[in-house]
Amino acid sequence: MSFALVDYFEPWWIQIIKGIVLFAIGLQIVPLVLLAERKLLGRFQGRYGPNRVGPYGLIQPLADIVKLLGKEQSRPETSVGPLFIVAPVISIMTAVGTFAIIPFGDAPHIFGTRVGLYGVDVSIGPLYIFALSAISFYGLMLGGWASGSKYSFLGAMRAAAQLISYEVSQGLALVGVLITAGTLSLTQIVHAQEGMWYIVPQLAGFLIFMVAAFAETNRAPFDLAEADAELVGGYNTEYGGGRFASYYFAEYLNVVVVSGVATTLFLGGWLIPGWHGQPAWTDPFVVLFKMTLFISFFIWIRATLPRLRYDQLMSFGWKILLPLATLNTLATAIIVVAVHK
């Protein structure tokens, strides 16, 4: 009996190295995103942003992390102990787990050994992402519920409703890509985009996916879960210190992961159009560059759009986005069948 699901062609020690390298990359990206967000937000709002710690404020995220980890981990008296502690762990676990399947490149030979530049290439691809995002719901929900605070509870309820509402549209938006590519494996989907990136034939799907991604990651303009003007801080109101850092880290890692998924599914992953014989070492850099575009887009939107009202969010998700996603799926299926006949 063995795992037949995943195509393991590497020896065990390479898998361990890969795990460490991927985790290290993920850990390094998140502070950079934090810094980029604060810097860019500053510029968008006509101020400097952090510029005191280190040259150009570059060490600011490091200082933030040290500050957060050095704080006392307080816990309200009304909280439910074990769940209060487990909830941030669930959040961060699912975020890191999803990061594992983003392909940073194909499987080139490095020093004679074939190494896939990704954690795993699961055959169920996007379904894996949705399964983990389903579990990440419990991170938010348990955190909000176990805090024993009204603000946390309301934030968790909003986050949960938002998550399951927009997950449907996001899934349907991806179905169009999957129909066009004819596979669920993320590396195969990238290979299927060698002629043309899917952002062109699947433009509607891409737009729906991006809107839903903003809601899924609880980012502005859909950040009602932590609407600081009305809910103090949402589901993580009562958290402090390292646990708050975990939630914060998971949120930004989710942004990175969604950017990676969008890059893979719509922007052709590591491909550069019109460059055949692209050397394998460029692949991760191309993917990281494209991810940076998406991350900057996330920050840009946060600086630009005001927060929606809750009923607007729900009616937009169910009455506009979901029918559009369904239409997109139907149209794609019909076109694919008609072309392949």
Add this chain to the structure above:
Amino acid sequence: MTYLIFFIAAIGTLAGAIGVIALKDPFYCVLALVVHLISLAVLFMLLRAEFVAAAQVVVYAGAVMVLYIFVVSYIGGQNLSGSAGPGRAGTLAAFACAGALVAELFIAVLGTGLKAVGTGGAHVAAGFGNPESIGTLFLTKFLAPFEIASYLLLLAAVGAVTLARRRGGLDDGIEQRAPRISVAEFMSARPYYTGTQHETLGRPESLPEPTQR
């Protein structure tokens, strides 16, 4: 490694199932059910049914249990022991049903003569249980049950919407009363003294008359 994962998942499955019926607080019961379902998904994974495993997590843990959690966390936490027990006849019937189920399972399992124990398990072809093969089965061999099941779900959804509409909901018409702001309103001229301090503090007489923006 496989055995280790199997035993962890099996313990999770059993502990979750027992927790559902043994725990007092309904919120923890639901959480135990979630643990049970996720452990089951891991077991499906070990049986190479990757699609079923993913669907299990997405549909049950990600959608059905979410609704349970919603309901329980809104109304839970109160003392729910006010409801009467099933009574003597109910308890007897429950034990009878459980006994019948146990007998049936024993007949089914022992009826095979336990021949499968000790072998490496059934032989599965490559690609067994992956999304392609399941999709093919859905659209060829099991097309009619698949379609009937989807119609059933559609009917359930439509029925739920119809029922919710007829009752009128808790706050009938609140959506109509909510202010709707269009882009045109943002662009058009604002009435005098709105959105300023004048609204709350009154208008001091000494200020000059405002001009139309």
